[in-house]
Amino acid sequence: MGDPLQDDSWLIGKGLTMSILQNPLRTHLEVTGEEVFLAPPHWHLYHGEQHVVLKGRVKLTQNGVTRILTPADGTVYTPPGMVHSLESFPGEELSLDEVAKPSAETTAQKIIFFRNMFAPGVLQSLLSTMQVFYFGDGYPEFPFGIRWIEWAFVVVVGGWLAPLLGYQLPDKRLRLDPNRFPPSKKD
Structure with a gap:
């Protein structure tokens, strides 16, 4: 199902689907429980992330503190610089949206x-x-x-x-770091 470079929905693992949704623009993750979704501990220098659990639950760890998020938690923000990870639960369905901040x-x-x-x-x-x-x-x-x-x-x-060594980005439009790649900079 889908090519991540062309389609708005693609498989990222067994029972793991990532989609691009509009109004508002966001990424959407669907987990059927066949395989666990794991985003290992990482951080971002220039952008934060908002996560909203629509169905199920997800383990979110921020700076070493783990919380179990459900739809009742609403929007949860991870600011720039904060180490965070996400992990679904084995055998459980999850529906999760992510929006990057500060802008569209x-x-x-x-x-x-x-x-x-x-x-x-x-x-x-x-x-x-x-x-x-x-x-x-x-x-x-x-x-x-x-x-x-x-x-x-x-x-x-x-x-x-x-x-x-000759590696190139599959989609060369990626320039998320505004200090490294200001809008006026051309490669």
């Missing part, structure tokens, strides 16, 4: 981030994954949580090494 343009770029991340072969390669992180304002959390090392790893591996 940020959400549009986040959608391009997801299109790149779930393009064929990207998640199977550390270099490809870190390249998407580099262009998409994403930084994995490492043991001991030293942010400058996490940032430098993404810049060196995703920003320098991957292109040097």
